[in-house]
Amino acid sequence: MAQPKLYAGPKLRETRTALGLTQKAFAAKLGVSLPYLNQMENNNRPVSSTVLLALAQDFGVDIASFGSGATERLVSDLSEVLADPVFDGDSPPAADLRLAAANAPGLAHAFLALHRAYRGTHERLASLDEALGHADAQALPSPWEEVRDFFHYCDNYIDAVDRAAEHAARDWPGDGQIAGAVQARLDGLGVTLRLADGAPLRHYEADSRILTLSAQSSAETQVFQMLLQLAMLTHGALLDATLDLARFRSDEARAIARIGLANYFAGAALMPYGRFLEAAGAERHDLERLARGFGASIEQVAHRLSTLQRPEARGVPFFFVRVDQAGTITKRHSATRLQFARFGGACPLWNVHRAFETPGRFLRQLAETPDGVRYFSLAREISKPGGSFGAPTRRFAIALGCEVAHAGALVYADGMDLGRADAFEPIGISCRICDRAGCHQRSVPPLERRLRVDPDTRDILPYEVG
Incomplete structure (x- = not known):
């Protein structure tokens, strides 16, 4: 079966710009003509396999980043946003959304940000939030939403942090009982570990270098929090460099993301990529067996499985x-x-x-x-x-x-x-954007479909989806 053509003009143009090359210089290095490169960058021609090979060999570009995963996410997000009643009328066809996501991803993200701003303002008005009218009450995405979207558009895989965690775990014992090794690593940094009743999950005093963990938390949670603190102490520069690239809009978002990256490091160090990927295949993704083998909780294992998207060694896409x-x-x-x-x-x-x-x-x-x-x-x-x-x-x-x-x-x-x-049971994303007509669990009508209301007939719902 023929492989689908790859149109990735914006990504190719972004790569050239990041390398600081003109179209003429870039075309020469790729071994193609200037008009051909121009057509590829404007999505008039697909990116050829020769160009992809040159990008990988000569520039070290991860050609997996030229795939359609981000485009699919943008199309899904655009479809949901355009179902909002504020867009009165028919939603653009899926083909138009794909063109927008593929050819103008920056504009698509700006559109999503504009809709978030509208929703923020609308919700504040609806709830009579007393913050309305204050100088700092701006219609921006919440810091939490901004960080969630950052991980979402990274496929929940942060390569530099994942590899650093794998390197840090190179000497862990193979039986998953790594608490002693992690504590020894902290001891080497001059950190004193204490367990205390009634303490929060983790509290670190920088001046005294005392790390206090909750005595009530599980052993898996205690090890995870120790690894998180290890990330903060030994890989702070890496976390900050990653955050600099993300360019968050607020200090709050950056602070939340920093903790998120430290959490990512902890999970990746607890379950190092190569060993965990091999074990997941051998155990056929049995969560309980993997949890025992790596000294982790079932939730930690499930979460880690969803991050195994290293380009040259991908796991099952979960x-x-x-x-x-x-x-x-x-x-x-x-x-x-x-x-x-x-x-x-x-x-x-x-x-x-x-x-x-x-x-x-x-x-x-x-x-x-x-x-x-x-x-x-x-x-x-x-x-x-x-x-x-x-x-x-x-x-x-x-x-x-x-x-x-x-x-x-x-x-x-x-x-x-x-x-x-x-x-196969029919499921959707959410009722407001699902157009299944006969769903017996529908809570609200779909926003983009007309309703028929018959006062003489009542079924499961008081209306019919047109």
Whole structure:
């Protein structure tokens, strides 16, 4: 089967600009004519395999970055935003959205930022937020949303941080019992470790170099927090350099992202890329066996599996999501075509919501989204006890999944009829942008479809989706 043509003009132009070359000089180095390069940069011609090879060999460019993953995410985000009622009328066809995302990604991101600003202002007006009217009440994305989008558009894989963590873990024991080795590394830095009842998960006093961890937290959490502090102390310059490239709009966003990168380092050091990728394949992604082998929690393992997207050694492309008991998405990462709702909760037909009913058990689901893509989804309830009588227990549910073409690599898919069309349950992203007409769990009408209301007929819903 012929490979699809790769149109990546903006990315090619961005690469040339970053190298500080004119079109004429760049064309000469790539071994193509100036008009041919100009046509490729303007998406009038696809990027040839010869050019991709030259970019990789002569300039060290990661040609995987020329793929369509970011374009697909932009198309998904544009589709959701354009379903907002403020855009009265028919939504542009998918082909137009793909052209915009591929040819003008900067403009597409600016459009998304403009919509976020509109939503921020609209929500403040609707809630009569007393911050309205203050000089600092600007319609910008919240720092949390800005950081979430940063990881989202990086495919949740940060190469420099991941490799640094793998290097730091080169001497860890192979049985997953690394607490002693991590503590010895901290001891070498002059850090004193203490466990205390009633303490927060982690508290570091820079002056005394005392690291205090909660005695009530699990052993996996304590090791993870030790690794996070190790990242802060030994790789601060790397974290800051990565943040400089991201160019966050506020100090708050940068501070949140710095913690996020330190968390990323901790997970990557706990489960080093090469060893973890090999073990994941050998264990057929059995979360419990991987958790025991690396001294990690099931949630940590599932999250780490969603980051295995190193260009030359990719793992199964997973999505990972965590929801609270209200259905609100608190973590979301996707290396698949499945994109999560940016606003509101997830589809109620998704098995991640049913996981709360069966604590401690894995739930399996074959699902199909409105675009016809089929997925295998694994869900489980995750409880985080407070560590003492009367302390609140935090309950979440996580879901890990992949497109059904990869399901054979998961032990959890054994025995499921992956070839039977009616075995796949219809799910969506969120009700407001899902146009399934006969959904029995619909909470609100789809924004981009007209409704028919018959006062003489009532079915499951008081209206019909046109």
